[in-house]
Amino acid sequence: LSLSLSLSLSCFSFLLNFFHCETMSVGDAFLSAFLQVAFDRLASRKLLDFAQYWKVDVERKNLIRTLRKINAVLNDAEDKQSKDMAVKEWLDELTDVAYDAEVVIDEFATEALRWKLLEGSVTTQASTEESQVWSFNIPASFSHFMFNVDIKYKIKAITERLDDIAKERHDLGLRDGVQGRSYGFQERLPTTSLVNESDVYGRDEEKEKIIDMLLRDDQEPCRHNKISVIPIVGMGGVGKTTLAQLVFNDGRVHEHFDMKAWACVTEEFDVTRITRAILESATEKPCNLENPELLQLSLQNELKGRKFLLVLDNVWNENYTAWDVLTRPFSACADGSKIIATTRNNNVASIMAGRSVPIHYLMHLSDDDCWLLFQKHAFGNAINSRNHPKLESIGREIVKKCKGLPLAAKTLGGLLRCKVEEDEWEDILNSELWDLPDDKSDIIPALKLSYHHLPTHLKRCFAYCTIFPKDYEFEQEDLVLLWMAEGFLQPSNRRKEMEDLGREYFSELLSRSFFQKSSGYKGEFVMHDLINDLAQCVAGDICFKLEDDMQNGTLEKARH
Template structure:
């Protein structure tokens, strides 16, 4: 970590010097000398860091020296960040001046002098230069775990135990345990079994829960409930959760995997187990992974249901290692490296994780010298517990380019088995300054490459962090007290909602750069102002779903702050002082149902890159003005438009030309002037790929009939998906720009436009069209194609084959209808009716909650490409497609038909495999 921090400081210095700020600080005597001295010291330290990193594993004095260096580097980074911010604000004519930080630099230079002097006593070897990057760029390719060799016999044994028929002698709910040391492959084996096709089809429900420590019954019950119904709802008591779980498993055969169990208190497990027994079908199973045989015993496993995983045999270890190490290498390279490779595989001592990690490391090295450096590294000589696993992990970490190491180490802030989103993690890396923007590549892209590289090297375990470095609230107050006051990153976890107050001890961690709170502390609102006053070094403040009602105005004093997550709180508005946080990159107030407005001066946040304000209720609205200055924005999930001159104008989007991904425009009130819409200049936002149009609540609104508004939007040519929600006009003329779209979602609109004429449309989803009772030829666009010169329906010529056959929906692969409660008729024209062809590429048709629909059109019945038909809560259709029903002969050639009604799932087997509907 120290090497990366030194690099960050040097980059900060270079950035400041490059801004030619000598004029700004010229009045301070000797400042030029201080800066030169600082740069010289850090360059001298950087030259020996490679040797220091290696030797600190064995030499305690060097380890202590590295700790001092890390601390002073953090402090220097903060001072330089303060200086850089002051320079920028002074140039913006804000009341700031860089001279305020010069004395801090002088003080830190004195500390660094001592570190440099001590460095000279260690006789470090000078670095030979930059660590070489892989010979080719690391891509996102991750080897498929289902192809990993070494546990085929164990997998077969477990699968057989899970799917075997229940006997009268066995328990009502049988428990099977995988037991073994860390790194032996318990979780990987459980995943292979969980995803096995035979297991998947045998159990009606499968649930995976990461247990870890502590064994929290409420958290586990919530995870089980969410796995059963897709949502944990707002249930916080164990009894209520258990009752809901019993309802959900009634009449079902389920598999519950409890991964990484440590709990040895049987009373904590019995209540949950007894509840799961009630109502489930015979043949239901628990699959438990644990390091301790005693845990397996208290979970209720018989001796025959415990599989103790042993080390891989030498052949199995070599097979697993070589799968990764020789990936994408040719036969000559394999022959050249095999002898050294076999010696390295022996050092893995049969541990699958060690073989996988070292194999992933050597996957990117092609010279025998590089392989021998790994074989002969002194790290193998370290004598510590489980050193067989430590050495491969350390070697893989040390092989990372220095700029990637802090990104990986930062993940240690998350508790064991914490699941994070890839993009969210990248934003946290950005906030800490781990990712730098270049002229040719944005930070987000660099972060994505870093994540992919770490994944490809097997440093993420199934993209889940597996480090135990959490801080718990409540009972763990003593654990917090044991943490160093120099801690830089902290995550506070509250296991039970409203159970604990926010720990006051955190206020004394004055050097914290990251504070992430997971849970619902009861005193968060009272603690927040003092917390902000004390934690002046914060760069990340993540307080999602903490019951916050008001953001204190002193947040504007956090000059280093870059990432603020206040999502899922009860905030009504943000203080204007928030706009003083000059370095802000990410602001998330999504799913705050009470937010009514953003600060009027939000345009002052000129470095803001990610802004999230979305909320699921289509009647919600946030006042959004002053966006003209946010030219750095890369992400804006929703932009709210009032349509009136004094409110939020769509023209506010004009300068946001770096937006990427999807943008939702939410309209409140009628927008009548196409020229006003054109001011948004969406066509200039070349990185946008998706566009959503959400119109306000139907109540009290006039019907819109101006198709010119849609035409005036004119998104960029790269756009490939469109979502329209609650549009009350009659779409008669499709806008010309719609031609290239691949994906369309229509929700709560008045009519079905002639989408059959779209030449590139592949995926269409239609839902909640309450006024639609019949779907006919207008949907296909056939009427216009027949030659009616007076028709207003226009999107260009219908797609035609060389034989002049007109094709409707030529590339459509997936068609879905949902919640069409009044829909009765779907008119057909024949799949191939002389000069007409309809949906020749259709693969999947899904119909959900269409209770009045009587039949499918003939072009669906006659389809030879349809592979999947799903009918859910549509009883009239369901009756037809039961074997022997009148719709059965027409679709019996379809490989997979699934229907669901009255909470029961049924699957019909035809020519292909059966896939249960979820």
């Protein structure tokens, strides 16, 4: 039987939508997302009915059982991979098998849909989506027999490979039921308002601009109660916290406001904890209150009639209700009170400040300022730098790799501070940033935090972008079409066009500082070199590319 003779154009369109809807998210550092999608697909009524009819239900159940064994230890494995190479290799092998399992499940789902559509074309075209019924009346054929044999063999082969992986979990000491902590990330130190201004370069203009906004009492861009919000947005490591510290400690700001407070928000937006931190910072006294009601009343009483400045550093919250609850005590503030909020996410800024408020986007340092920062941490001062001309020459090449990111310049400078051999500096120059150990480099771990906060459906889209060379300029529509071709788009609404969904994905990555607008043609975008490094880091061997005679990834496991 030939599908080309029986399937109409509308059936073909339905087929495409089915595949986009059913596409799995695998290949990123967090395989639990893949396993959950695999469970959902294998347990779906469509595949269950089809598996029973084609007599492959035993194989389907065995695959689910093996995946559950692996899923039970996955949190423990993902927490340990950064310090245990054997666990890292175990996860890499699991990722590779996961891709092969995806192919098999896709074939299974494809055949199920093929027979469903074929049966519909033979019987009636009048059935609606609500009244579709599976009734396998198509007589057995040679193709039926061959598919049955082929799919059984493939499922069995995948299950055996996964069984071998599951058995190794005991040898690696992986434990069941461990709650994921931070997926191997080091705990980030909380920030404070203190700053060494002699360590800051190239931020005078931005500092004056923010201070000017703070001192203008007549500024009412979009007021929340009596307090307005100034968001500082930029990619991880660009210096948002440092800029906020400079402004917070400026003498003019200190004189202008009656009361100031600094609160490091971190990933979990705990209103009670943040309120207590604000109250303690504002009063410079410890607070033992646990009751949210008493905390908010105490803060409101302290703020009553006072012009108040609050810095909320490192905000990730996208829940407007939680933000609204946190800001209720601020209604007692005097006019002209302000909040400075730092975040990597444009959407977070819009929730806090409203869409009519101009957001301050913090850009990268110039090469000259980046060198001064690197020089400070690597040599201590310019005199020491000039005393080591060969190291200075290598250092300037290293700074070019930083592409204006202060965190990178400071980290690499600190790594080289006690190293005086040229070979050691050459090693840093020629190494990839993701190869540096996490306990000696804050760069990739800091950027990984942004990746960790991505929704599951965006992680694979971002990792795929490692196919682009560094400094490559691309258009939104081209990348959306590539995502569509790979089947990365997962519509929750069948009526939404794939192109529109892809544009939403792109806008989300842009708002989270993974992409940035090109300085050249206004319709093109680029990834910062270190974001490109991050994509390579999380993609691992999934993507293979040759760039400047350098090979990234291995052909054996490459999928792109």
